[in-house]
Amino acid sequence: MIIGIPKEIKTLENRVAMTPGAVETLVRQGHTLLVEAGAGLGSGLSDEEYAAAGAKMVTAAEAWGAQMVIKVKEPLESEFGFLRKDLILFTYLHLAAAGSLTRALLKAGTIGIAYETVTLPDGSLPLLTPMSEVAGRMATQVGAHYLEKNQGGRGMLLGGVPGVAPASVVVIGGGVVGTNAARIAVGMGAQVTILDLSHRRLQYLDDIFQGRVTTMASTEPNIRAAIQSADLVIGAVLVPGAKAPKLVTREMLPTMKEGSVIVDVAVDQGGCVETIKATTHDNPVYTVDGVVHYGVANMPGAVPRTSTFALVNQTLPYAMRIARDGMGALKKDPGLALGLNTFEGKLTCPAVGQALGIDS
Ligand code: NAD
CATH class of the missing domain: 3.40.50.720 (NAD(P)-binding Rossmann-like Domain)
Known part of the structure; x- marks a missing residue:
């Protein structure tokens, strides 16, 4: 041919x-x-x-x-x-x-x-997966960058240092993006929590991360509690064929720490954070209530x-x-x-x- x-x-x-x-x-x-x-x-x-x-x-x-x-x-x-x-x-x-x-x-x-x-026989989408893997791994990298003081963040090192606690990373949605984000966060030494609706998915994550992440059911009270102590929140939910549900609401934002960072990878489906809007690589972040928001819809384009x-x-x-x-x-x-x-x-x-x- x-x-x-x-x-x-x-x-x-x-x-x-x-x-x-x-x-x-x-x-x-x-x-x-x-x-x-x-x-x-x-x-x-x-x-x-x-x-x-x-x-x-x-x-x-x-x-x-x-x-x-x-x-x-x-x-x-x-x-x-x-x-x-x-x-x-x-x-x-x-x-x-x-x-x-x-x-x-x-x-x-x-x-x-x-x-x-x-589509593969198990319903997964093999030609979308590689870009989710890239975006997930990038999400943590980008989040670590914006946690730096001169980038508008809290001035924290994701992994901490001996004697100083690491940052807390909360990943909402433990699919391809979420798992890859968690993998890099764990590798950088952060304290990682993953929330998902699927118990089977949480079992899988609990299994592969061998106690190095905390898994939680994705309920409103759990999300509310998790983001209050988070330094970096990564949005990674997907409801196939639908807009992403707004899991972090406008009203929850003031409960987050000043200088904390949200990277909402699900922004291409409308985002799972109510205050997220799509941004570009030229101008990727903005701040609402002291929380840095990153909403680039084509993250893999940077690499x-x-x-x-x-x-x-x-x-x-x-x-x-x-x-x-x-x-x-x-x-x-x-x-x-x-x-x-x-x-x-x-x-x-x-x-x-x-x-x-x-x-x-
Ligand atoms: P996925 O299907 O592998 O994972 C989605 C996960 O979200 C599933 O485990 C599902 O159980 C979970 N979920 C659904 N509803 C939930 C809820 N209410 N609370 C918690 N978890 C919930 O999807 P994926 O490949 O990881 O993609 C995630 C999102 O990232 C999609 O919106 C995708 O389009 C987007 N994405 C964005 C970029 C970018 O550059 N911004 C790149 C790739 C993918």
């Missing part, structure tokens, strides 16, 4: 859909890789590395002319002209929030396979090199199967078939249809 890798054009998007190593794997399997010149630069991957891996370095139009285009972000309006009927587009699409893109894909008849709806490799680790096996079997790959794997959002002018993802009021 001829596979195109265009450069991402969304503002501040520095990830790239395939690394030179992934290109080499696909080329060895007999595929032709057309990589747009400069596509990897934001992730520290040079054109020379891609060329050495067997890619042909091309223009954007040439990359988009391939049979399958693999990307990171959804096409922007300036790319709509590249959409066509015989094109397989494999990327994050997030169509439920993108009416004009959905219409453009349907009008062109493009086969749109969305990373975010590819594009790690994020690119983490994403490609998960997407390459699917890309290899689509390249080998075309649409037959979706027939063989029902979980990959759930990634199909648009096909020959029809919407094939009911959730997107419902969100946009289009028949699917």
